[in-house]
Amino acid sequence: MPRPRIVSEIQLKISETAPPSVDSIGPHDWLSEESLSVFHRVLESGSTFEVYLSEAANCKIVSQAEESAPKRLEVMGFMLGEVCSWRGETYTIVWDIGTTSLKNTTAKVRFDHRALPRLFGELDRSGFDYVIVGWYHSHPGHTCFLSKTDLYTQKTMFNQPFHSALVVDPINADIKVFKLSNEGYCEVPFALTCAARESEAVENRQRTRRLRTR
Numbered sequence: 079m080p081r082p083r084i085v086s087e088i089q090l091k092i093s094e095t096a097p098p099s100v101d102s103i104g105p106h107d108w109l110s111e112e113s114l115s116v117f118h119r120v121l122e123s124g125s126t127f128e129v130y131l132s133e134a135a136n137c138k139i140v141s142q143a144e145e146s147a148p149k150r151l152e153v154m155g156f157m158l159g160e161v162c163s164w165r166g167e168t169y170t171i172v173w174d175i176g177t178t179s180l181k182n183t184t185a186k187v188r189f190d191h192r193a194l195p196r197l198f199g200e201l202d203r204s205g206f207d208y209v210i211v212g213w214y215h216s217h218p219g220h221t222c223f224l225s226k227t228d229l230y231t232q233k234t235m236f237n238q239p240f241h242s243a244l245v246v247d248p249i250n251a252d253i254k255v256f257k258l259s260n261e262g263y264c265e266v267p268f269a270l271t272c273a274a275r276e277s278e279a280v281e282n283r284q285r286t287r288r289l290r291t292r
């Protein structure tokens with residue numbers, strides 16, 4: 079499968095940036111009781127979440143999953159964003175997603191290979207130095223976990239320590255983020271960032287980039 083040219087991992091620079099502030103983040107509405115209590119534990123400890131999901135990216139993921147839910151079709155895409163580090167902890171911010179035509183069934187999903195060049199073209203033209211920080215897909219009606227195939231995908235294509243896998247079940251209103259752990263995988267706590275702060279952050283980043291390239 080051809081790789082997008084957004085920013086190759088060789089060029090990946092991890093910037094030392096403070097994570098979104100506590101008053102600009104919140105839990106996802108679809109967190110299970112257990113995931114919600116982990117969210118609050120991380121929040122209260124003042125630790126950095128491993129993944130911050132922007133409201134813009136969340137809206138696209140959830141609406142795409144919901145659109146295909148009546149037919150119980152799975153959807154998928156790349157999560158695009160930044161890898162940052164703060165006080166020795168690495169975290170990612172998902173700013174946007176990239177997806178294209180899919181070959182999907184009720185239990186399987188993959189990109190339509192004929193549509194990939196268009197997707198990569200769009201990503202290249204997005205004008206951002208985004209990195210693929212992971213991928214998302216839906217499990218309409220069968221809860222959130224990584225299947226054997228999902229785990230294989232993670233191990234072969236998303237095996238950097240910062241790569242995550244988001245799984246959403248639009249029928250049970252459930253969402254979870256996973257990372258590789260030893261031979262298997264584990265759930266990692268993530269936070270949703272608020273829209274107003276987001277546009278501010280994106281503007282600041284764009285401004286910094288413009289200044290840097292002058």
Ligand SMILES: [Zn+2]
Pocket residue numbers: 215216217223224225228
């Ligand atoms: Zn799956």
